[in-house]
Amino acid sequence: MSITKDRIKEIILQETTSLKESDLQNADQSFHDMGIDSLEQSSIFLSVEEEFGVEVSDEDLEDVQTINQLQEYVNSRL
Amino acid sequence: MIGISHISRFLPETKIDNIEFSKKYGLEPSFVTDKIGVRWRRRKDEIHKSSDLCVFAFEVLKKEYEIELSEIDCCVVVTQNPDFNLPHTSAIVHEKLGLPLECACFDVSLGCSGYVYGLSIIKSFMEANSLKKGLLFTADPYSDIIDEDDKNTTLIFGDGATVSVIEEDSQFEFSKFKFGTNGKGYKDLINEEKLYMNGRAVFNFTAKVIPQEIKALMEELNLKEGDISKYILHQGSKYIVDTITKRLQVTDKNKVVFDMIDYGNLVSSSIPFILAKEMKNPDNDRFLLSGFGVGLSWGTTVLERKKLNK
Numbered sequence: 058m059s060i061t062k063d064r065i066k067e068i069i070l071q072e073t074t075s076l077k078e079s080d081l082q083n084a085d086q087s088f089h090d091m092g093i094d095s096l097e098q099s100s101i102f103l104s105v106e107e108e109f110g111v112e113v114s115d116e117d118l119e120d121v122q123t124i125n126q127l128q129e130y131v132n133s134r135l
Numbered sequence: 136m137i138g139i140s141h142i143s144r145f146l147p148e149t150k151i152d153n154i155e156f157s158k159k160y161g162l163e164p165s166f167v168t169d170k171i172g173v174r175w176r177r178r179k180d181e182i183h184k185s186s187d188l189c190v191f192a193f194e195v196l197k198k199e200y201e202i203e204l205s206e207i208d209c210c211v212v213v214t215q216n217p218d219f220n221l222p223h224t225s226a227i228v229h230e231k232l233g234l235p236l237e238c239a240c241f242d243v244s245l246g247c248s249g250y251v252y253g254l255s256i257i258k259s260f261m262e263a264n265s266l267k268k269g270l271l272f273t274a275d276p277y278s279d280i281i282d283e284d285d286k287n288t289t290l291i292f293g294d295g296a297t298v299s300v301i302e303e304d305s306q307f308e309f310s311k312f313k314f315g316t317n318g319k320g321y322k323d324l325i326n327e328e329k330l331y332m333n334g335r336a337v338f339n340f341t342a343k344v345i346p347q348e349i350k351a352l353m354e355e356l357n358l359k360e361g362d363i364s365k366y367i368l369h370q371g372s373k374y375i376v377d378t379i380t381k382r383l384q385v386t387d388k389n390k391v392v393f394d395m396i397d398y399g400n401l402v403s404s405s406i407p408f409i410l411a412k413e414m415k416n417p418d419n420d421r422f423l424l425s426g427f428g429v430g431l432s433w434g435t436t437v438l439e440r441k442k443l444n445k
Contacts, residue, residue, distance in 0.1 A: 086307050096170050096374045103342055115335065 058065060060131045064099055064125050068108075069093070072100040084124040137258045137269075138305030139438070142411035143196035145188060145296045145358055146398055150175040153290055153399075160286045167290065172373025175398040177293040178278050184218040186227040188296035196298050197356045202268075204233055205355035208302070209269030210240045211257050213249035213284065213403045215326075215429070216275050217242060217277075228272065239266065246315075246324070247428025249273060249403030250297075251436050254424075257301050269301040275402035282329035291372060293399025297407040307414060307422075308435035313352045315344070320397045320431035340431050341375050346382035348423055352435050360385060363421040363437075369426040370395035370405040379425075410438075 063070045066081045106112045113121050120132045153173050154164045169173050191205035212225040243253050257271050274296035283289050323336040380391045396410050404425050413419050420440045427433035
């Protein structure tokens with residue numbers, strides 16, 4: 058089992074109110090630059106944790122700020 | 136059976152403009168109003184302590200509800216910011232109000248779950264000891280412990296107080312209570328020198344635990360969404376209330392009350408503050424109350440208008 062970029066995008070769209078799929082094309086763009094606020098980010102990480110059993114620790118948060126980084130983080134811990 | 140007859144509320148007049156205040160953190164006004172959910176934060180005078188807020192709430196009560204001091208045989212104060220480490224704040228309230236010598240007074244040291252715990256405690260205590268008329272105060276002014284430079288906390292909390300009249304022949308009676316604690320999270324909301332909150336940890340706890348607790352209690356009581364007039368959740372933030380609403384899959388979102396925009400997170404006062412108003416609506420027969428936060432602690436109950444009870 059692994060997390061795909063598409064699944065991450067689905068989760069992002071589920072947990073945010075103003076984003077569209079076209080806003081998520083650059084997987085190296087930071088969540089902040091996409092317009093995702095800190096609360097929405099918490100919801101995204103929680104949804105990922107609940108589905109994949111991988112928690113992004115507070116210490117690692119700074120380094121998990123793009124779709125690519127989140128995918129790599131989760132898949133390396135599955 | 137012992138229940139709630141009336142609730143009175145007190146808010147200090149001083150309001151902090153959260154949008155103005157949040158500019159130093161570079162936050163958008165929409166984040167402040169639509170996510171945090173606090174436009175104005177209430178602040179007590181620095182010289183006032185929790186007992187004073189209780190007295191102010193009682194002064195409101197005297198104008199709204201006929202009550203004789205001589206009849207009060209139980210006085211409970213829910214606070215984690217007592218006037219002093221000792222004596223208990225309810226003893227100070229006893230003195231300030233001139234309550235009778237026969238009155239039992241004690242404090243309950245709980246935060247955002249405190250009102251639900253407080254209801255269960257005072258109800259049980261009064262019934263076990265054949266007491267007739269009690270006052271349950273909530274007064275937890277976080278302005279005394281907030282670090283005004285900490286954006287995780289300073290934009291959220293407001294000061295206020297409530298007093299609930301607990302007696303027989305009441306309007307609203309309690310159904311079942313459900314409680315829980317996760318002490319592993321005690322450091323996520325802690326006051327050592329100033330208040331510290333790990334916002335993400337508290338959010339995760341709330342999102343994961345509270346919808347499950349509410350669903351579990353409703354299942355135990357064989358209740359569906361249609362049986363609930365209003366869900367009154369602790370007003371941690373708008374985002375928390377919205378997240379719980381979403382995870383509960385509430386279809387009629389008007390049933391979930393959001394009210395903190397003008398005053399902030401009042402800690403243990405947030406639920407009774409809303410309940411005071413909602414109880415007055417004759418269309419509201421059954422409330423689900425859920426308080427959660429520091430500890431990490433949580434408590435949920437269902438309150439029913441008396442005519443519904445078997």
